[in-house]
Amino acid sequence: MTRTSPDQKREARRRLLESAARVFARSGFEAARVDAISTGAGFAKGTVYNHFASKEALFGAVVEEAARLAVARYRAALAEGAGRTSTRARLRALVEADISVLREQEDFVKVLVREALAFHPDRSALVTEHLAPFLGAVADILAEGAARGEVRADRPPAQLALLFVGMLGLLYGQRWASGWPSLDELPDLLLDCFLDGAAPREGGP
Amino acid sequence: MTRTSPDQKREARRRLLESAARVFARSGFEAARVDAISTGAGFAKGTVYNHFASKEALFGAVVEEAARLAVARYRAALAEGAGRTSTRARLRALVEADISVLREQEDFVKVLVREALAFHPDRSALVTEHLAPFLGAVADILAEGAARGEVRADRPPAQLALLFVGMLGLLYGQRWASGWPSLDELPDLLLDCFLDGAAPREGGP
Amino acid sequence: MTRTSPDQKREARRRLLESAARVFARSGFEAARVDAISTGAGFAKGTVYNHFASKEALFGAVVEEAARLAVARYRAALAEGAGRTSTRARLRALVEADISVLREQEDFVKVLVREALAFHPDRSALVTEHLAPFLGAVADILAEGAARGEVRADRPPAQLALLFVGMLGLLYGQRWASGWPSLDELPDLLLDCFLDGAAPREGGP
Amino acid sequence: MTRTSPDQKREARRRLLESAARVFARSGFEAARVDAISTGAGFAKGTVYNHFASKEALFGAVVEEAARLAVARYRAALAEGAGRTSTRARLRALVEADISVLREQEDFVKVLVREALAFHPDRSALVTEHLAPFLGAVADILAEGAARGEVRADRPPAQLALLFVGMLGLLYGQRWASGWPSLDELPDLLLDCFLDGAAPREGGP
DNA sequence: AATGAATGAGAATTCATTCAT
DNA sequence: AATGAATGAATTCTCATTCAT
Numbered sequence: 001m002t003r004t005s006p007d008q009k010r011e012a013r014r015r016l017l018e019s020a021a022r023v024f025a026r027s028g029f030e031a032a033r034v035d036a037i038s039t040g041a042g043f044a045k046g047t048v049y050n051h052f053a054s055k056e057a058l059f060g061a062v063v064e065e066a067a068r069l070a071v072a073r074y075r076a077a078l079a080e081g082a083g084r085t086s087t088r089a090r091l092r093a094l095v096e097a098d099i100s101v102l103r104e105q106e107d108f109v110k111v112l113v114r115e116a117l118a119f120h121p122d123r124s125a126l127v128t129e130h131l132a133p134f135l136g137a138v139a140d141i142l143a144e145g146a147a148r149g150e151v152r153a154d155r156p157p158a159q160l161a162l163l164f165v166g167m168l169g170l171l172y173g174q175r176w177a178s179g180w181p182s183l184d185e186l187p188d189l190l191l192d193c194f195l196d197g198a199a200p201r202e203g204g205p
Numbered sequence: 206m207t208r209t210s211p212d213q214k215r216e217a218r219r220r221l222l223e224s225a226a227r228v229f230a231r232s233g234f235e236a237a238r239v240d241a242i243s244t245g246a247g248f249a250k251g252t253v254y255n256h257f258a259s260k261e262a263l264f265g266a267v268v269e270e271a272a273r274l275a276v277a278r279y280r281a282a283l284a285e286g287a288g289r290t291s292t293r294a295r296l297r298a299l300v301e302a303d304i305s306v307l308r309e310q311e312d313f314v315k316v317l318v319r320e321a322l323a324f325h326p327d328r329s330a331l332v333t334e335h336l337a338p339f340l341g342a343v344a345d346i347l348a349e350g351a352a353r354g355e356v357r358a359d360r361p362p363a364q365l366a367l368l369f370v371g372m373l374g375l376l377y378g379q380r381w382a383s384g385w386p387s388l389d390e391l392p393d394l395l396l397d398c399f400l401d402g403a404a405p406r407e408g409g410p
Numbered sequence: 411m412t413r414t415s416p417d418q419k420r421e422a423r424r425r426l427l428e429s430a431a432r433v434f435a436r437s438g439f440e441a442a443r444v445d446a447i448s449t450g451a452g453f454a455k456g457t458v459y460n461h462f463a464s465k466e467a468l469f470g471a472v473v474e475e476a477a478r479l480a481v482a483r484y485r486a487a488l489a490e491g492a493g494r495t496s497t498r499a500r501l502r503a504l505v506e507a508d509i510s511v512l513r514e515q516e517d518f519v520k521v522l523v524r525e526a527l528a529f530h531p532d533r534s535a536l537v538t539e540h541l542a543p544f545l546g547a548v549a550d551i552l553a554e555g556a557a558r559g560e561v562r563a564d565r566p567p568a569q570l571a572l573l574f575v576g577m578l579g580l581l582y583g584q585r586w587a588s589g590w591p592s593l594d595e596l597p598d599l600l601l602d603c604f605l606d607g608a609a610p611r612e613g614g615p
Numbered sequence: 616m617t618r619t620s621p622d623q624k625r626e627a628r629r630r631l632l633e634s635a636a637r638v639f640a641r642s643g644f645e646a647a648r649v650d651a652i653s654t655g656a657g658f659a660k661g662t663v664y665n666h667f668a669s670k671e672a673l674f675g676a677v678v679e680e681a682a683r684l685a686v687a688r689y690r691a692a693l694a695e696g697a698g699r700t701s702t703r704a705r706l707r708a709l710v711e712a713d714i715s716v717l718r719e720q721e722d723f724v725k726v727l728v729r730e731a732l733a734f735h736p737d738r739s740a741l742v743t744e745h746l747a748p749f750l751g752a753v754a755d756i757l758a759e760g761a762a763r764g765e766v767r768a769d770r771p772p773a774q775l776a777l778l779f780v781g782m783l784g785l786l787y788g789q790r791w792a793s794g795w796p797s798l799d800e801l802p803d804l805l806l807d808c809f810l811d812g813a814a815p816r817e818g819g820p
Numbered sequence: 821a822a823t824g825a826a827t828g829a830g831a832a833t834t835c836a837t838t839c840a841t
Numbered sequence: 842a843a844t845g846a847a848t849g850a851a852t853t854c855t856c857a858t859t860c861a862t
Contacts, residue, residue: 044827249844440645454823659848
């Protein structure tokens with residue numbers, strides 16, 4: 001039905017998302033100009049609106065893309081690894097997948113974290129909502145782990161997933177501000193904190 | 206030519222800063238309307254520009270005010286307490302003074318932290334710059350402590366002060382996001398982290 | 411090169427006109443979206459431009475279609491009725507034919523009348539121009555009636571036709587606004603007004 | 616409190632309303648450009664928004680201005696004329712006042728009538744709402760006349776006022792389309808129609 | 821003939837800042 | 842010092858139309 005192949009459309013979308021990630025990363029959500037995103041992708045001003053309904057939707061799509069990518073890598077790693085793995089190992093693999101994405105898009109992730117912690121409720125809802133694939137993966141792991149008694153189950157999985165992801169974001173923030181923790185030690189640190197309770201150890205972050 | 210005494214001018218400035226703190230706290234920097242600040246202080250729209258050169262300058266002044274207030278409280282506490290105190294105790298007192306300010310202006314401090322972690326280089330420079338009184342106090346304590354060999358001196362005091370304040374901001378952020386750490390446990394936590402190396406355990410930055 | 415028969419093309423055109431009438435009726439000219447017309451006819455966005463040069467042309471075509479339909483019904487009624495009829499009876503039959511169209515497309519006729527009374531000279535010219543079949547029928551009746559001395563001939567038939575149709579539009583408008591006159595009494599009312607002079611009574615309509 | 620006198624502000628508002636009436640009259644509501652209105656009044660683009668909240672509000676203000684002017688002239692004529700007058704004479708005077716305004720702003724009144732008869736319910740509500748001063752004057756006259764038994768009172772005065780003004784608009788429309796009735800004969804025509812019932816005579820307007 | 825992605829000229833509105841009074 | 846009207850750059854989003862496929 002379509003004369004231009006769906007591939008072409010997907011390609012255009014990809015270019016726009018790429019440009020959007022770049023522009024949002026450089027400027028933050030507010031200061032990013034929709035114009036700059038579209039022309040940055042090699043299109044005219046209005047083209048972006050053939051693919052995304054609004055600036056917000058575009059931002060959400062970039063977030064979602066990153067979330068999906070991390071989840072996809074996690075699944076790939078899982079498939080590759082030998083069969084049965086502990087819940088902790090799974091969470092670890094998911095975090096490592098996310099970090100592998102972060103290594104490629106650190107500036108955008110900064111913006112993402114910043115907007116998630118922002119004060120416009122709409123804005124941080126926007127992020128949370130489009131983080132769904134990632135949150136879902138976390139929740140799934142936690143639900144299964146809870147069933148097996150391997151992890152805390154003091155709250156519904158979805159809520160714990162949100163907490164987990166929030167802590168992950170904070171650790172990223174900590175690293176951006178202080179250089180610590182390194183990306184290598186981050187997963188274990190997060191897991192120690194999270195699995196032993198929201199306020200782990202005797203007080204350490 | 207000036208009919209109003211310097212006192213009156215200072216009073217107007219105070220009202221404007223108060224209103225600005227309120228409005229910035231409610232809306233964040235970007236969304237705050239200069240108009241709202243001026244009328245919120247009981248003045249007309251343009252009056253704010255008789256006291257501050259720009260929205261940025263106004264924001265900076267509010268930041269500075271908060272910084273000064275914390276430092277003043279710190280000094281008062283110091284003066285009140287008996288003479289010699291350890292470096293750690295001084296830093297602790299300074300953090301506690303800051304927390305006492307935060308208890309009164311938590312919403313504004315949120316905005317401050319957020320803007321400090323923002324990506325517009327100008328914006329976060331703005332914050333850092335106007336945090337000078339506080340940073341200076343930290344640096345002084347650190348310099349003296351280093352001279353006495355009581356604290357780490359692996360970097361110039363000014364740099365360490367920046368790190369210290371950055372970690373403080375992050376702990377605030379952590380608390381806003383996760384509820385932990387409480388304001389009561391926060392000072393010790395920060396000092397443990399900071400004095401033993403920015404990245405505690407064996408693994409510092 | 412044309413795979414589709416002329417019939418198919420005509421059919422596509424018909425569907426587009428139908429959809430256009432619907433959309434214009436619902437939204438008025440300005441607010442009507444070409445997109446909605448094309449997809450409303452079961453085609454893709456751009457297809458409409460294979461049949462009509464512009465939104466204006468499309469609107470004109472819908473107007474013309476309605477005009478043609480009314481004239482066709484008039485002729486059918488005339489053919490059916492016994493031969494010789496007075497000029498008044500003919501005009502009456504034409505108006506009744508128009509009303510029968512209006513009963514089916516009242517919303518579109520509203521838009522048509524509205525645009526005809528609009529102030530963009532282009533827009534109302536557009537309507538008048540495409541009303542040509544109907545205006546022509548009126549003018550023909552008037553010309554013949556004038557030759558027979560049955561109707562006023564104080565102006566050229568084309569001008570009188572325009573006046574006649576303008577009055578018809580106004581009576582429609584009056585009915586939409588006030589409920590009066592009903593569609594049943596409208597033809598006589600118009601004929602009384604028109605045939606006795608543009609300003610009937612010693613001047614009434 | 617204001618350094619520029621209220622007179623100056625009122626003067627600016629007047630110029631803007633004047634320009635708006637001009638531009639709306641030329642282009643109709645939709646096609647009128649806010650820009651053109653502001654610059655047409657000798658101001659910069661944004662100035663209009665210091666006086667009116669939106670294009671709609673501006674249009675409403677022009678409508679209201681015209682309504683007020685007509686009412687003011689009516690009151691002046693009433694004051695001037697000898698004391699007691701019949702309800703019919705009052706309505707007549709009000710219509711004549713409106714016509715005197717129309718003579719000066721015919722093009723704008725055309726737009727007003729057109730928008731009042733438009734299909735966007737919002738738009739015609741906008742007109743009706745800002746016609747309030749005029750509608751109120753009509754309703755007052757009718758209420759008093761009803762009390763004295765001089766005029767029909769088959770509906771609440773406000774409803775009858777709306778009907779009266781609607782009929783007035785239609786007669787204007789009739790005149791624009793057909794040249795009849797003239798502005799001189801229009802008042803009596805309207806009063807005949809209105810006072811004898813919405814559909815007076817045996818069917819005539 | 822049909823498709824639908826791309827285009828880009830606008831449009832309304834916002835708001836920090838200026839400056840005459 | 843205070844005022845608030847004026848400014849005008851800047852921004853998001855719309856949509857008629859084009860055209861390669």
